[in-house]
Amino acid sequence: MTYEAVIGLEIHAQLQTATKIFCGCSTAFGAPPNANVCPVCLGFPGVLPVLNRAAVDLAIKASLALGCRVNETSVFARKNYFYPDLPKGYQISQYEQPIASAGLVEFAGPDGPRRVQITRVHMEEDAGKSLHEGFADSDRKTYLDYNRAGTPLVEIVTEPDLRSASDAAAFFEHLRSMLVWLGVNDGNMEEGSLRCDANVSVRPVGTTTLGTKAEVKNLNSFRFLQKALEYEIERQIDVLHEGGRVKQETRLFDSATGHTVSMRSKEEAHDYRYFPDPDLPALIVGAARVDAVRASMPELPDARRRRFVAQYGLPDYDAAQLTQTRAMSEFFEAAVAAGAGPKAASNWMMGEMARLLKDGGKDINGSPVTPAQLAGLVALIDKGTISGAIAKGVFETMMATGRDADAIVAAEGLTQIDDEGQILGIIADVIAKNPDAVATYRSGKTATFGFLVGQAMKAAAGKANPKRVNELLKRALETA
């Protein structure tokens, strides 16, 4: 029997606010332990939560981008459980009435376009961090850092619409780039700003009922998600092949072994005793607020990609590459606005620029070359002031120094040689110095032409107009 996987994801994304969801503490990452805390986020006796409006607006933004309906009334609830990193003994979350429901996301899977329905988006606070390792007395003690406690999150829950580990990873990647694009999330998975759990089951191909699922936790990179799902799908299929039954349980992915291991069974699952949090009134989000958030949203990547094709005549591939991040697409448009031809700007950005940024460990935001400077370089090529070959070197200098292209060209005397007399002089010299190659060419074996062009360009230190060199060399060889 052939099986197919059925996968749904639960993604926790930290909302990029300056302060926490229910108090005024900073959300900055990397502060010394317990530096960003106050009585509210430490759950001191008598404190009360006050909802951060900026977090709500970001949650609305994410919900709209996911095609969700933003619910006019949503309700914060308490999820009750004991753990030392949970200061109040409950997490404030949304349960029966989330901020948004019923969305749809289309994305490019490795094997074609895919659609995933979004069940819900709900807001909640993060817990603190238990530090079990790294201290002299870690064998006996656990330390607690509450800096993260009260950080605003959205949990995005999908329907079980994914059918392969690679689709799931592609969806997660798509979601990440969208959230980062919107400024909702910083996309930093190492710092835990974006985390993913997966619900996975398998069933015989052709059937429609769902198999028993396992929840796999700790999938905090695209690669881990894919590896964990591949392992888990195979494990469940093996269980069924051997006549066994998949157990409903929570499993943890161990990135060292690439395996998932059982964490707790359904019977051991917590009863969270959810109930509406009496400290927080229902959250009312009116149509006007939703409209205001929608109006403040940047053009989304898919729309921008399509527009790049239509407006600039770019190939689909270029448009897709340039809309990988919002910053890239904005750099591109700025360069075009500064006068660069769209295809030329695209080529430079995807080629040399991407390579040099990568080598320098930078992204587009850290580029030493501005869009206007790139446009300046393209203009020099268009005017014929420098050749494409010379331009590469000039661009490298620009990336290294941040100087303008024309300044570099002037300072280094890189202006292209177009003068016919000057080029003919160089050609005469090349013909004189390479009698063998010349004779071979004239005997009909024209393959040596390239060699001779190369010699001429070399003699001109690369500055000669290559088109003119071609023409004049051919004429010299064939007319003599």
Place this chain on the structure above:
Amino acid sequence: MNPFATLREVRDAVQHGTRSAVEVCTEALARIEAHNPQLNAFNTVTRDEALAQARAVDARADRRSLPLAGVPVAVKDNLCTRGIRTTASSRILERFVPPYDATVVARLQAAGAVVVGKANCDEFAMGSSNENSAFGPARNPWATDRIPGGSSGGSAVAVAAGMSPLALGSDTGGSIRQPAALCGLVGLKPTYGRVSRYGLLAFASSLDQVGPFTRTVEDAAIALSVLAGHDPADATSAPEPVADYVAALGRSATGLRIGVPRTLVHQGVDEEVARAFDEALEVYVRAGATLVDIELPSASAAIPVYYLVATAEASSNLARYDGVRYGFRAKAEGGPGAQDDLRTMYGRTRDEGFGAEVKRRIMLGTYVLSAGYYDAYYLKAQQVRTLIRRDYEHAFESVDVVAMPTSPTPAFRIGERVADPLQMYLADIFTVSANLAGLPAISIPCGFTSGSLPIGLQLTGRVFDESTLLAAAHAYERETSWTSRVPVLSNS
């Protein structure tokens, strides 16, 4: 100065400079020192801080305009006071010192009040007798072998015994009104949301409300004017404008319509209490008010609804007392160096840190919220709560206030009901519905038993209409002289 002077008298004397805040404070502290050993009204007396605050009040340029200039105040020990331990009368917080002031405490101090101490109460405000205190029961100044009521028992005792003219309490199901009734005081529970809960150690968040104990209705109006108002730190506090409660006093009872839920008020009520209640209604009628028979059909379910909602919320609110960050942590068995695992630490800390009644309510509330029971208990209770609220809304279409006894009985003897928590719960019958409906309610003295125990009359008003409620209470107070009676204390 007469230790039983009203808040108004003390305030006026300090404003006019005939008394200094330090003099008033020194006398209050002396009175506390003399009687607290017997009455156990205070868990902590804040002598040094109080004198420093009094000196600061005397030095303030705006002293003449301070609404509570130099007024000593006892603060229930479930309200946070910065730098002063706040225990909720629980072992689990025996040494807990808050890093911040509750909003109400900050408001009182800004208005010139001087905090003289933290008042005893039932542990985490759970109880009606003040017997559930880790620091022992407070005693009723009218009969020291009797309970002062609860949970804000110590606050009531402080005012009744002339230790301070003002005390703060909290009222979740009657915890201000019932002790006020049992100690012969005015006790006001404002509309839910009228007074900030920030800094109040939560018992049941949707029911809790802070309010004053005073000797007179006018004092209650002065205190409420200071306490009331929106607090950005409490999302459930109301933006409704605050009325001039003092200016609202003095209205005649003529035309006042008083609703009386007859079927409710004669169930299981002590004979002397019932007589005092009927006489109080006659006083109103003579003063020009009309009585209207009303029905509150859902109110009979108020006690079960209250104990479902309150315990459910409490079970969650008290989860933070886990020994991890602050407060008491149980010592591991096995001597120095021994260490419990996490679950054992949690279990032992909460077992040793909480008293029996608190544990009983945590267990009840945990059960109420459990999967499979939530709909039958918590959800159903919330639905009935809506019905109770509607009953009152309906009643207020034809009446201005609703009158009931505050407590079915006068103060009982310490220890008398300890073995029967259910009987204790049932005595909350007249007070809990105001909390469930979020309505303002006041208890005022309306007589004494043959054994000289105070009896209270409760009036309930419309949401955010404390003005009418206080005016109605004041109209009765003007016709009677109960507030002038004071208890005789043995060594005063």
